[in-house]
Amino acid sequence: xxxxxxxxxxxxxxxxxxxxxxxxxxxxxxxxxxxxxxxxxxxxxxxxxxxxxxxxxxxxxxxxxxxxxxxxxxxxxxxxxxxxxxxxxxxxxxxxxxxxxxxxxxxxxxxxxxxxxxxxxxxxxxxxxxxxxxxxxxxxxxxxxxxxxxxxxxxxxxxxxxxxxxxxxxxxxxxxxxxxxxxxxxxxxxxxxxxxxxxxxxxxxxxxxxxxxxxxxxxxxxxxxxxxxxxxxxxxxxxxxxxxxxxxxxxxxxxxxxxxxxxxxxxxxxxxxxxxxxxxxxxxxxxxxxxxxxxxxxxxxxxxxxxxxxxxxxxxxxxxxxxxxxxxxxxxxxxxxxxxxxxxxxxxxxxxxxxxxxxxxxxxxxxxxxxxxxxxxxxxxxxxxxxxxxxxxxxxxxxxxxxxxxxxxxxxxxxxxx
Numbered sequence: 014x015x016x017x018x019x020x021x022x023x024x025x026x027x028x029x030x031x032x033x034x035x036x037x038x039x040x041x042x043x044x045x046x047x048x049x050x051x052x053x054x055x056x057x058x059x060x061x062x063x064x065x066x067x068x069x070x071x072x073x074x075x076x077x078x079x080x081x082x083x084x085x086x087x088x089x090x091x092x093x094x095x096x097x098x099x100x101x102x103x104x105x106x107x108x109x110x111x112x113x114x115x116x117x118x119x120x121x122x123x124x125x126x127x128x129x130x131x132x133x134x135x136x137x138x139x140x141x142x143x144x145x146x147x148x149x150x151x152x153x154x155x156x157x158x159x160x161x162x163x164x165x166x167x168x169x170x171x172x173x174x175x176x177x178x179x180x181x182x183x184x185x186x187x188x189x190x191x192x193x194x195x196x197x198x199x200x201x202x203x204x205x206x207x208x209x210x211x212x213x214x215x216x217x218x219x220x221x222x223x224x225x226x227x228x229x230x231x232x233x234x235x236x237x238x239x240x241x242x243x244x245x246x247x248x249x250x251x252x253x254x255x256x257x258x259x260x261x262x263x264x265x266x267x268x269x270x271x272x273x274x275x276x277x278x279x280x281x282x283x284x285x286x287x288x289x290x291x292x293x294x295x296x297x298x299x300x301x302x303x304x305x306x307x308x309x310x311x312x313x314x315x316x317x318x319x320x321x322x323x324x325x326x327x328x329x330x331x332x333x334x335x336x337x338x339x340x341x342x343x344x345x346x347x348x349x350x351x352x353x354x355x356x357x358x359x360x361x362x363x364x365x366x367x368x369x370x371x372x373x374x375x376x377x378x379x380x381x382x383x384x385x386x387x388x389x390x391x392x393x394x395x396x397x398x399x400x401x402x403x404x405x406x407x408x409x410x411x412x413x414x415x416x417x418x419x420x421x422x423x424x425x426x427x428x429x430x431x
Contacts, residue, residue: 015094015114016081023091024084030092030348031355033139035079037131037238038096039071041211042118044234045127049120052223058108059117066103075099083352087338087345089128093119121222121230125343126213129251130234132351133206136260137240139355140203143362147369148199148267152192154369158376159186167291167383168390175391181378184277191270195263202260207240213247216342254344257354258336264357265329268322271364275315275322278372282312291386293377314371321364328353393419401426 043064050060069075078099085091097114104112112118119127163182170176211234212227214220219227227244235242250256282297284290294312302311332353335346344350391410398406405426412422 014098015091016098019081019085019091019094023082023086026082026084028083028352030079030081030083030352031135031359032073032076033135033355034131034351035076035096036071036073037134037138038092038127039067039069039100040134040234040238041127041131041230042067042096042100043071044230044237045120045122045211046118047233048226048230049223051229052226054223054226055117055120059104059112062104062108062112063100063118065107066100069103070096070100075103078102083348085348087347087349088124088343089132089347089351090124092348093122093124093127121212121214121226123213123215123221125215125251126210126217126247128347128351129254129344130209130211132347132354133209133250133257134234134238134240134242135351136257136354136358137203137206137242138238139358140199140206140260141240144199144264144358144365145196147362147365148192148196151365151369151373152189152196154373155185155189155192158373159183159189162376162378165378165380165383166387167378168386169392177392177395178387178390181383185373188270188274192267195267195270198263198266199260202256202263205256206260207242208245208250208256209234209242210245210247210250212244213251217248217251219247248342251343252339252341254332254336254346254350257350258332261329261332261354261357264361265326267361267365268325268329271361271368272319272322272326275312275319275368275372278315278376279312282315289382289386291379291383293379294372294375295377296371296375312372314367318364318368318372321360325357325361325364328357389413397423 046055046060046063046067049055050057079092079095081091081095094114097118100118101112101114104118159182161182162185163180165181166178167181167184168175169179209231210217211230212219212222214222227247231242231244278292278294281289281291282294297312297314298310300310300313301307302309302313332350335350335353336344338345391413394406394410394413397409401409409422409426412425413419417425
């Protein structure tokens with residue numbers, strides 16, 4: 014078998030194709046079998062057996078037989094050949110006669126159009142089922158908390174130094190707006206990812222497939238998957254992965270803002286006696302924070318989300334390189350891009366969900382401490398700058414920084430005339 018021979022030549026890292034991509038390959042193989050039958054390119058009984066076997070593959074019944082490593086030939090030929098053999102074996106059992114992996118299962122196809130189609134289909138499904146719901150939930154939670162904390166005044170900080178007061182609601186509302194903006198980025202990218210090259214066969218021309226196969230196969234794959242697939246330019250979608258890089262970039266942007274949000278939460282939660290202690294997070298008290306220091310509690314969920322965000326950002330850089338691989342008619346980064354995109358979506362979906370449910374929804378503001386910081390902020394002198402002028406206001410700020418009460422500091426400024 015191809016897979017047995019391939020293991021000597023491909024890497025054996027233990028990285029296997031995720032369930033979503035195997036599902037997508039099942040969808041594609043079923044759609045192609047039905048299209049071939051309808052166009053008279055494949056015997057109807059054989060096509061039905063292939064479609065049945067492919068649907069079992071899509072349902073997860075043969076995942077253990079998909080054993081080729083992600084780090085293989087850059088076109089994904091090894092993956093496609095593995096799938097062809099698995100589907101052919103099962104179709105042969107269903108039909109009671111031999112079904113050939115290439116002559117039948119791979120009829121009117123090439124790895125070069127099948128695998129790029131499958132990774133896009135998988136990314137589209139994962140984003141719609143995992144990422145967008147998690148993103149909506151995070152936006153909603155941030156919006157609710159922004160409204161709840163709209164009147165809670167706290168010190169503003171720029172460069173980690175005193176700045177004009179803001180409200181906790183304004184800070185959280187900023188992140189809600191950012192995530193709404195990034196949802197638009199994701200949806201824009203998904204509209205392009207839905208354009209697939211199925212039917213392009215080896216180099217985009219469709220050589221070896223019957224007339225009308227591409228349009229019919231894509232339509233059947235859309236019906237089979239329930240996703241809004243449409244046929245893209247096969248020469249573009251086989252040669253370039255920049256539509257997938259676009260969604261990776263959107264995921265990176267989301268990760269950056271999630272990281273920033275969790276970082277702000279960690280700072281507000283710092284303490285309890287030597288940090289800001291502006292908020293409490295009761296959920297983070299459920300676990301000991303130290304194996305040595307009793308009574309210590311850390312922002313563990315926020316930090317876990319930051320680690321996931323860091324990984325998503327790192328995979329985006331790998332995707333930039335994967336998108337550069339290849340020459341002329343084909344990309345050479347297909348398996349890696351597919352694996353990374355699904356991993357990014359899963360990581361970010363879970364991080365967004367936990368950040369919203371366990372961290373943001375759990376915020377309990379220390380109102381008095383926030384107010385005290387705001388009142389003690391050196392930046393309060395800004396209100397006097399238009400009356401005193403910049404230089405006198407700067408002198409007032411210096412006195413406040415030394416701990417001089419505001420009223421005494423103003424009297425001192427007036428007396429000295431400085």
